[in-house]
Amino acid sequence: MFHSSKRRPPALPTTRFVPSSTQNGSTGATYKDKSLRPPSIRVRIQHLCTRPATLLGLFLLVFVGTGWTLGLFGTGSERVRLGGGPKVVARDWSALRALRAQNGLGGPLIDEKGVVTPAREYNETVLILCPMRNSIEHIWHFFHLVSTLTYPSHLLHLGILVSDTTDGTYQRALELADERQYSRKFRGKRMGRISVFQKDFAAEQKAAGEDAYVGENVGKERHEYAAQVGRRKLLGKSRTWLLNAAMVPEVDWVLWVDVDVVDYEASMIERLLAYAKGDRPSRSERGADVVVPNCVWKTYNELGPYDRNNWIETPESLKLKAELAPNDVLIEGYKDHPTHRFNLASLVPAADSSTVLSSHNTYLLSTPFPLSSLPSWPPADLTLPPVLASATTVPETLDLDAVGGCLALVRAEVHREGAVFPAWPPVDHQLETEGFAQLVKALRRSAGSHGADGVDPLERRSGRGRLLGLPRYYVYHGLYG
Incomplete structure (x- = not known):
């Protein structure tokens, strides 16, 4: 009987049994038993979050994350820096010398006109060394300049020693x-090694009764003659x-750089190596x-002259040295105490750099x-070196x-043979880098037959014991650094 009531008819009875078919042949009979329905996502999540294994996993995740953040474990920079294991290092320098003589290894070089000489095989390690003292205002820029170098970063080592510092x-x-x-920023450009050391010297010098420099080593104060x-x-x-702390067997060359050098060419290492190896394009040059x-x-x-410790002896300077006591020290660049030497800085024009430097390369005169x-x-009351006496233009190189120490590339074997930086007593009236130069000449030039200038002809060709200046090639230092 048909009822016209608008009320909803009562629900059909439910059962756990779902027949495969009804009497009229239809399949998939409807049912309303919620226990037969698959659980919802919300129910699944609630069930998962209440399981003991899930709670334990969440606790471990929070613990590990907190420990990682606090540096208690994981790969924090200090842990990575101090990690590593024992290894065996071997190097046969005799075999290496023969290999270099055969292959003539070198790097790319950009000449005065911007022409690039293609690189040959790279396989020589360069150790960049920098002593620092109260250098907080320069250190970021120092690292930035190193990161701009085009020499392969995996063949670069960096060594820093901080001494007598109060500024962090x-x-x-x-x-x-x-x-x-370790940061992602330098992934693929990381250096072969970076070593950072700290060692104070001023207090030890003062306690020993030696001349001790206790100034801040900043600005004009550090250039006073008395200091x-x-x-x-x-x-x-x-x-x-x-040098002794950072030198490792892999090193072939040592590049000394002051922390307050403010600019140099990105391909500076390749250029200096080309001169050191006598590998200048289109010219015959010894190393x-x-x-x-x-x-x-x-x-x-x-721009103007800065480093006055690159110099050549003159007859006047040799005469002055002959009159000095053994422990007298000569200091360059002070008008009240002239040394009568010819200085590489005397070849720097004091003019607007835009009228002096090459338009192709802002580091070349x-x-x-x-x-x-x-x-x-010419300089007053000073005998010019023979190479300059007849020259009309600034030369490319000068012995x-x-x-x-503003910036100097040194063959590593020179240091390994004993050429260090004398602190006391002076070597031929010189300390530090100038004393180092006197050791290079004494250690690397043989006592055999020599030419008119005191250099053995064979050593002249190889460049052994040679100190080479580049009057026309510039690196830039801060004005009052």
């Missing part, structure tokens, strides 16, 4: 070293300590044990640049008798 330079050096080696002997003693100890560019100061629109255009040329 050591802690900042560690932070930047960790960032350079130089004590300061150079401290620098000599710092450089030698750093050198030490190569130094001309270190100048630079502002936004001016325009070629040719007439010597007559230099300020105060030196001493070098400074």
Whole structure:
């Protein structure tokens, strides 16, 4: 009987049995038993979160995450830095020398006109060394410049020694070293090794009754004449300590760089190596044990001479040295105490850099640049070196008798043979880098037959014991660094 009531009819009875078919042949009979329905996602999540195994897993995840964040375990930078295991290192220098003589290994070089000489095989390790003291304002830029170098980063080692510092330079050096080696930013460009050391020397010098430099080592104060002997003693100890701590068998060349050098060419290492190996394109050139560019100061629109420790002896300077007591020390660059040496810095034009530097390369002096255009040329009361006496333009290279530490590339075997940085007593009246230069000449030049200039002809061709200056190639130093 049909009812017209609008009320909903009562629900059909439910059962756990679902017949495969009804009397009229239809399949999939409807049913309303909720226990037969698959559980919803919400129910599944609730069930999963209440399981003991899930709760234990969540606890372990929170514990591990907290420990990782706090550096209790995991791969934090300090743990990675201190990690590693024992290994065997072997190197046959005799076999290596024969290999180099056969292959003539070198790197790319950009010449004065911007022409790139293609690279040959890279396989030589360069150790960059830098002593620092109260250098917090320079250290980030120092690391930045190193990261711009085009030499393969895996063949670069970096060694830093911080001494007598009060401004947090050591802690900042560690932070930047960790960032350079472990952060994603430098993935694929990490260096072969970075070593950061801390060792104070001033207090030990003072306690021993020696001349001790206790200044802040910043600004004009560090260049006062009265501070130089004590300061150079401290620098000599710092450089030698750093060299011995950072030198490893893999190193082929050592590049000394001041922390307050503000700019240099990205391909600077390749260029210096080309001179050191006598591998300059389109010219016959012998190599050198030490190569130094001309270190100048630079502002936004001016430049001028800075490092005055790259010099050549003259008859006047040799006469002065003959009259000195054995422990007298000569310091360059002070008008009240002239040494009468010819300085590489005397070949730097004091002019607007835009009118002096090559338009192709802002690190190269325009070629040719007439010597007559230099300020105060020729130097008054000074005998010029023979190579300059007849020259009309600034030469590309100049043999030196001493070098400074602003930036210098040194053949590693020179250091391994004993050429370090004397702190005391002086070597031929010189300390630190200038004393190092005297050791290079004494250790690397044989006592056999020599030419008119005191250099053995065979050593002249190989560059053994040679100190080479590059008057026209610039690296830039801070004005009051």
